[in-house]
Amino acid sequence: MSQQELKKAGLKATVPRLKILKILEAKQGKHMRAEDVYKCLLASDEDIGLATVYRVLTQFEQAGLVVRHHFDGGHSVFELDQGEHHDHMLCVKCGRVDEFVDDIIEERQKAIAEQGGYKITDHSLHIYGVCPACQKNAA
Amino acid sequence: MSQQELKKAGLKATVPRLKILKILEAKQGKHMRAEDVYKCLLASDEDIGLATVYRVLTQFEQAGLVVRHHFDGGHSVFELDQGEHHDHMLCVKCGRVDEFVDDIIEERQKAIAEQGGYKITDHSLHIYGVCPACQKNAA
């Protein structure tokens, strides 16, 4: 029950938070903007404000329930924290997003941080390109 | 003379473009926001609008004179194109930015794109952490 998840995260189990969590669970693997979540709520006839969506997503992020990414374009996208970190490869034509993990890159990053004396807290790696489908379309 | 650089890039050699290019050259190695460039212009008593700064920076980017980055925080930063690509490591406390290149990572990225069938156009790697100086401050 998600009621417990919220309590465990130190958050009151309110209707907006439960609904938003459910939406994120339903769209697992997708990367949603606040606006997208809001539209889902509207479609479900929920009377929840956009401001609340932003507030809740930020709280979820701080609680470790979701991860926020800053893809090019100037807005944040969110996804349920799947437990293990991954990076992203994005199609600049259609917006498709692929996820990947590369141990060698992860390791090199740690080495670079250490070499610079940084205590690493986070990192983001985005590969931009044209996906196979869009390459075919262009040809 | 920067007059030539602009012509070569297919851009008219106007006063705003010359001034902005000079500022970027003066601050080589720094990462400036449009607002930062604008403040420099004001400090030099130049009567150039912020809108023009944004327009010119975008043109410079398209002409390959400058590179635009999207660091966390929702705004763009620009730097003169130094000819060879590099990635960034940023201090989350003081905003310090270090640059680095890692051939192994570059190579792995290409391999990942190829494996996914993507034709890679660009990529960004940001390592966030606490720099040596800020670690000392905290202790």
Add this chain to the structure above:
DNA sequence: CCACTAATGCAAAAGCTTCTCATTTCTATA
């Protein structure tokens, strides 16, 4: 030096996100 076109400054507007505050909802407790 002129005429033509491109570029500029300013103000308005757009897009995303945060804030304010009156009102509502949780939750702990009796």
Add this chain to the structure above:
DNA sequence: TATAGAAATGAGAAGCTTTTGCATTAGTGG
């Protein structure tokens, strides 16, 4: 279960960065 206090919410205003419209100005080729 009823209640009081604290936390959360909805609606709209406001904040920030960036873009756009338009009248005016400034480069450029001839």
